[in-house]
Amino acid sequence: MIDPRIWVLHLLGALRIIPKGMKLVHEEMAETIKERPKAKVTIGLTAHTDAILALESAIVAEDHSEPIFVNEQQLRERYFRPANTFLFVVEYTGKLVGYITYDVRPDALYVTHIGVHPTYRRRGLGARLTHFMRGRYVAHNSNRLVFVVPDTADAMIYFMSSEQVNWHGYTAKQFGNDIPEDHYAFVKTKAEEAIPVA
16 A cells, blocks of 8 residues: 555645645646756766765755765765766756766665756756666666655655656555665656555
């Protein structure tokens, strides 16, 4: 059974109603669907280091969140060297404006972070990154994508449940696999089906 909170978010989107403090993703992205941004997703390189760190600073300042990339050394050691960890960036109008990171594990590809520069949000770039991940099934011979999100991240939960992204949401208890109790797991499979839930 899908968590009722996910269904509520879908219903609110359909009715064009939005909880206080959140923006309506469906409406704001409608124009984007008509004319998709010319965004290019490429693998993150050491040459992108300065741009990635600047992007992360802008995201942290806007969202009041903890930085994912603390410094150049941490970025290189965590995302450029390990064989099972990948970082891709999205360029829009010639600027690096977003990123997505994921780990390759035996049971799935686990998306660990998605970030888009505050100035370039509501342009379909986050959806572009999540859709890009579907092409990674073949690259890594995997059948499933998983993105674990804290239950306090209302905007990200709404985004992952939106019509433009539409990953299947589960509570930690439903999903299992030892994810923290205060997190949700959003899942996409190669067959675009929800995973069976016990």
